[in-house]
Amino acid sequence: MSETNVMESERQGRYVPAEIEPKWQARWDADAALYAAEGHDSGKPKFYCIEMLPYPSGKLHMGHVRNYSIGDALARHMWMRGYNVLHPMGWDAFGLPAENAALKNNTPPREWTLANIAAMREQMRRIGFSYDWATEVTTCLPEYYRWNQWFFLKMYEAGLAYRKKSKVNWCPECQTVLANEQVVDGRCWRHEDTIVEQRDLTQWFLRITKYADELLDGLDKLDGWPEKVRTMQRNWIGRSEGTLVDFAVAGSADKITVFTTRVDTIFGATSVQLAPEHAVAKAFAAEDAALAVKIDELLEQQKRAREAGDVGAIEKHGVPTGRFAVNPFNGEPVPIWVANYILADYGTGAIMSVPAHDERDFEFAEKYGLEVRRVIALKSGETELPFTAEEDAVLVGSGEWTGLGCEDAQRKMAAFAKENGFGTATVTYRLKDWGVSRQRYWGTPIPMVYCVNGHAGVEAGGVVPLPENALPVVLPEQVEITQQGGSPLGRVVGFVETKCPVCGGPARRETDTMDTFVDSSWYFYRYADAKNSAAPFDSDKANYWFPIDQYIGGVEHAILHLIYSRFWTKVMRDLGLIKNDEPAERLFTQGMVIKDGAKMSKSKGNVVSPDDMIARYGADATRMYALFAAPPDRDLDWQEDGVAGVSRFLGRVHRLTTKYAGAAGGSGESAAGQELLRKLHQTIGKITHDFGGRWHFNTSIASIMILVNEIAAKEASMDAGEVSGEVMAQVFRGLTLLLAPFAPFLAAELWEQLGGEGAVFRTPWPVADEALAREDEVEIPVQMNGKLVNVVKVPAGSDEAAVKAAALADAKVTARVEGKAVVKVIVVPGKLVNLVVK
Known part of the structure; x- marks a missing residue:
């Protein structure tokens, strides 16, 4: 062989991402239908998978890459499972950063935004994300907005x-x-x-408040959403059942309406407190200049607390107005105060203060010497004040309601207030x-x-x-x-x-x-019919694709985007455009990418560009590291050495597959061949399970690495003809298919070398053969007082007694036990044996 041919042969045997990846991206670009969904009448089960669309800031960083790699792996896997997959991408393109850039760079926002979109789209193509660009949505274009x-x-x-x-x-x-x-x-x-x-x-x-109850109740049906997100939305909606009660202002036609969730404690009200901006407080201030000055001071304190972002922790101050309100339940006059911790835009801007049964009111009463009057007590005896519990508690000192349980009293006292024209049961919300x-x-x-x-x-x-x-x-x-x-x-x-x-x-x-959150509240419906010029989308198409099967994005959008999109979905349903009540059946919130101890972001100055990683290690290694370094729901601590390690691993896969692609091998079955098949089918089973569960892609990739280690360990057997060509073909085809969702460029290259037909991610996903995957023997570690002594092999399925006998019969174990007393033998079936000895 000539020197030129030797060099060419060596070059062909190396893994060169810079040659493989552009080659396949060009082929995929040429086949515009490759990533397209097959329409709402395909006859296949549908799978709608999307990641939250990005703001086009101009550059992707590894936080983006991680998010999109999760969705891309899932979309490719579902194609291989025979689903009709819609996997689109678009741009949340309106917003203030474009205006700031216009000021800074003297560039019109439209020009800046569209240039950024073009750059980021090219980055996404280079990384190999399987987006159907025919369905692309750009929210700053008139055809969308x-x-x-x-x-x-x-x-x-x-x-x-x-x-x-x-x-x-x-x-x-x-x-x-x-x-x-x-x-x-x-x-x-x-x-x-x-x-x-x-x-x-x-x-x-x-x-949005029209849908408050439905937004709240719907959370109970979103089993596929993280509980953290559902809890955040419940708290933000903030539904409170209670009673509105009118306190007349003594000597005046005015009244003060308070909202309370505990009308059963109203006999313990020893003051009424107003926000500094309450209309009644303003009326008092207009008549009393000295009081007006004090109220202004309270308002300034409240303003400073807002600026500090912690009104709840404000040091409580108040001023008496010298006026009284009348408790409508007992006719008792109670002093009216103005307090800095009462907010005009929360509830009615006024409260009845019940120090004995509210910690905040108790703190205020202690400070200003207000009466503390117990009106709730446990049936079993006295408790320390303030006492807020309702269970096993009854009313005391509360007129005709004395002796009632708290919940019973709340219902009856609310009804009494309504019958007598000074109150009514009501529901309030934090949601505005x-x-x-x-x-x-x-x-x-x-x-x-x-x-x-x-x-x-x-x-x-x-x-x-x-x-x-x-x-x-x-x-x-x-x-x-x-x-x-x-x-x-x-x-x-x-x-x-x-x-x-x-x-x-x-x-x-x-x-x-x-508000730009309008744009992102319904964009995923437009993906279903992105070119429609007569309507936002065709209802038949939307009803086929929705709800979204898997939505992926950051938990930071739990209150903003996610609650708005749920509202918008319900409005569109009521307009007759769609049939679904919720936008997404399942939601996944990925962990952040951390670098230098902080979330990776442009503002922190710790961004890692995927372009740099791709230039050094290739797109496959870059995205595969993002999936391998941590479970997808956990934070990932960025380490460039990890990308290099994945690149070396992919080079190993390339070398082994290239070497044995089409190899004739031996004939008949061998122990080495059976061990390779067993490991292959175990790996198929493991990764299939991972895709169906919590997406432990890190352990999926680890299992592929273990499979490759097993193949490398059998290399001598394959070279010696001890493994049949049929087994080698099955093993390397299976390995390539398993790799396809995680490293699509390399998988496409190897699939071609192996003689595979069509796109690798349109090839059916391999099915684990349970009989082949079953171990004849399993290895059980044996420990002595928690320290490893040896590993023994026992037949698969051995019961506890057989495992114990095998451990005690092992030569290394008996040698270590000699002269010692075995106090206890702990057998963890299928896991380990631990001998406790003296």
Whole structure:
């Protein structure tokens, strides 16, 4: 053989990802239907698998790669299982970062965003993710956001979209309003160091509270969602059953309405406390200048606590107003106080204070010397105050209700309040309506105008919805972006000035844009029919694909995106567009990628680029490491050495498969061949089980490594012709199929070398032969006082007595036991034997 041919032979035998991976990506790109779903009439069982769509920031990092690798492995596996798989990708493309980039780089948001999308799409292709790009969705394009506007009009018609003036959360950094869900510990969800302010503004809201009970009750049916996510949503919805009770203000026509979950304790109320901004508190302040100063001080304390993000831990201060309220149950006057820990936007902004049976009230009463009056006691005797329990407790000192159990008293006292016109049983929620107005440019224009002169049924400046044929309201492209208050759209005369669609007179467009969580609340429905220009999607297609079989994303979206998308699904169901009640049957929240002790993110400056890893080790090794280094639901501590190790392993697989692909081998069965088949079918069984359970992809990949070790250990036997060609073909074909979900490029290359037909991930998943997988013998470690002595082999299925006998008969064990007393023999069936000796 010439020197050139020798070098070519050596080159062909090496694993070179930089040659293999672009080759296969080009082939996959040429076959546009390769990753496409087969439609809603395929006759196959469907499997809809998606990962949460990313914001197009310009670059993927390893946190993204891990998330998408999980979904990609699952999608490829389900193709091999014979399912009709929909595995799409899109872009959550509106949002403030594009405006910030426009300010920083003098680049229009649209141009910046679309360039980032192109770059990230190319990264995803290079990594080999199996997305059907024909279904791609980009939320900043008119063909998508026109349907945001259409939904808004439908919600307006149904009374779910409305406009009102209210106290809202204002981020001075974003220069826009935030929804309650976007305020974390008093700070902006985008800017951890920016304190959110309270402002009075007129805004658009979506009536999510209409669905509060259904959102809450539906959580009990979402068995495929993590309990942590369901608990977070339950707490955020915050349903409380209780009673509204009116306390008349003595000497006045005013009344103070309080909400209490424990009306059974009302005889123990020794004060009524108001938020500093309560209307009655303001009325008192208007009559008493000294009191007004003190109330302002309380308000300032509350403001500082909000800024610190911890109103719940505020040092409690209050001032007496000198006025009294009348307890409607016993006619007793109780002092009215104003307190800094009572919030105007929580409940009614007023409470009845029952120090004996509420820890917070007790703390306040102790500080200011207010009466503490017990009205609940255990049947079994006295307890230390404050005492809050309801079980085995009865009312004392509570008039005609004395002696009743707490729950019974709550029902009867609420009914009494209603009968006598001063209260009613009610339900309250922590969940508030979703404020969707944003005073920024880069978002969906709200399809409303304000008729300047007014017309029949609409006053001057009144709201008029646009007709559907006026959609989309296209976002103008040439807009000057500044950080001044108010939407930049307000300064675009050609956008603002328009005509009223009803009277034809002059009108002014709404200049607020929609919260970007509107875009992500329904995008996965658009994937089912991404090119539809006549409707958001075809209902038949959506009803085939939904609910999503597997949704994958971060737990940080539990309150924001996930609760909004559940709301949007219920609205679409009520509009008759879909039949499902929930968007996703199963939800998986992956762990974070940690580097240098912190979550990998651009803001932390600890991002690892997948491009660098691919250049050094290949895409397969990069994504396979992300699946191998930790269970997918746990945090992954990034180590580049791990990627290098996986790359070496894949090189070993390539060498072995290339060497024995098509090898003739020996004839007949041999012990070496049987051991290889046994290990192969054990591995098939293990990985099949992992895909069906909690996706222990790390142990799946570890089992593939063990299989490869077994193959390498039999290399001499294969070279000597002791393993038949049929067995070798079965082993290497099986190995390649098992590898396909995790390392698709290499699997495609090896499949071709092995003579496999068609795409490897469209080939049926191997089925474990239980008879072949069964061990004739099993190895049992034998320990003495917890330290390993030897490993003995026993027939598979041996009972405890046989395992014990084999351990005690082993020569190494008997030698170590000689001269000692065996106190106890502990047998863990199939696992180990431990001798306790003296």
